[in-house]
Amino acid sequence: MKLECVREQLxxxxxxxxxxxxxxxxxxxxxxLLLSVKNNSLVIRSTNLELGIEATIPVKATSEGIVAVPAEILLNTLINTYNTSVSLEVKGNTFSLKTPTSETLITTVSPDDFPTLPTITTKPLRFNEGDFLKGIKSVWYSASLSTVKPELGSVYVYPEGNKLVFVATDSFRLAERIIPTKQPYEFKPFLLPVRAVPEVLRVLERTRGDMTVRVGEHQISFIFNDLYLTSRTVEGTFPDYRQIIPKEKATEVVLLKQDLLLIFKKAMVFSGKFNQVGITVYPKKKQFIISAKSDIGETTDTVTAAIMGEDVTINFNLKYLTDCFQAITGDSVSLTFNGSGKPMVIRDVSDTSFLYLVMPMNR
Structure with missing residues (x-):
């Protein structure tokens, strides 16, 4: 293997x-990392057996080949190399990285044992990268970090007519984002493991436009111009979550998002080891009260809001309440209740495609 390429691209x-x-x-x-050169293209592959990725860059190759190079060492070498172009060459078990002013030699290993990435042959689906990114980012924080129930440690994605639906829940809260699409999709719903989501997001955030997705039996792949990303999917059945979403509301509070966030931040200081915050609504008095109490003290705030319905007093995990605001872009939010002991639903007043449900605390 011998080639020249742009250091920044590499x-x-x-x-x-x-x-x-x-x-x-x-x-x-x-x-x-597995580096392979063919037809003036350098393909760089890595995998942890659950996730796999290939990145392709153009090079000027004088000889083709394949080599396995320590990932961390190669990256640190490139980061601390300042020339515009670099030359790569393999001689025996030594990988050479040259610039006009430096040369670094790295010991390689045989590439024969490097795992291949799965090839999925199902019907390709074209998705807008921005839509898919928005769907995943809106809900993935609600997935469980426990491995006891893998289906809850996942983001559930399924088609529904001219819509894509993204859902995640850890059984204490649930987030759903519905993305309208220009055309109806037909594919088998899949569960993307939450541990794979950070890498999927990182790849999606560096791309623009459309991408190709293939959904296999136990794998999913995302294909861009110069990147191929594959991930295992979770086997299991996602719960029938729609049955727990309230169809009616006994109490509704509408208020400015920033006002609510500011009070939540103060309440967090006094919420104690259980992150407990109390919410009390008195529609007739037009009072929406947020309180928190712990060993270090207590705080109470009455917020200006539009209120309708019945009185309610209820406790929540404050962290669960604040997590959803990363998915709400509007200025106002709606909080709906169906009495004490029942879940609260948070929505963006200006965007009904997002729903967040939080279960109350018992104590």
Whole structure:
């Protein structure tokens, strides 16, 4: 293998793929990047057996080949190399990275044991990258971090006519985002594991336009111009969550998002080890009260809001309440209640495509 390429392009490709390469006690090859050169293209691959990624950049190759190079060492070398172009060459088990002013030699290993990435042959689906990114980011924080119920540690994605629906829940709260599409989609609903989401988001955030998605039996792939990302999907059945979303409301409060967030931030200081905050609504008095109390003290705020319905007093985990605001872009939010002991629903007043449901605390 011998080639020349632009250092900036190579550094970006290695940076994207290096994050997936992790230390593995029984499979040390997973600490490496697989570099292969063919037809003046350099393909850089990494995998942790659950996620896999390939990045492709154009190069000027004088000979083709394949090599496995330590991921972290290669990235650190490139980050601290300042020339515009670099030359790469493999001689025996040594990988050479040259610039006009420097040369770095890195010991390689045999690429024979490097895992292949799965190829999914199902019907390709064209999605807008921005829509998919918005759907995932709106809900993934609500997924469970526990591995006891893998289906709850996932983002559930399914088609519904001319809409894509993204849902996540840990059984204490639930987030749903509905994305309108220009055309109806037909594909098998899938569960994307939450541990794969950060890398999927990172790739989506660096791209623009459309992408190709293929949904297989146990795998999903995302294909861009210069990137191929694949992930395992979770086996299991997502709960029938629609049955727990209240169809009616006994009490509704509409107020400015920033006013609510400011009070929540203060309440967090006094919410104690259980992050408990109390909400009391008196529609006749037009009072919406937020309070928190712990060993260090207590705080109470009455917020200006539009209120209708019945009186209600209820406690929530404050962290769960604040998590959803990253998905709300409007100026005002709606909080609806159906009495004590029942879930609260938070919506963006200006965008009904997002719904967030929070279960109350018992104590």
């Amino acid at each position: 550094t970006e490709a290695v940076s994207i793929t290096e994050r997936i390469a992790k230390r593995h006690p029984t499979l040390p090859i997973l600490n490496y």
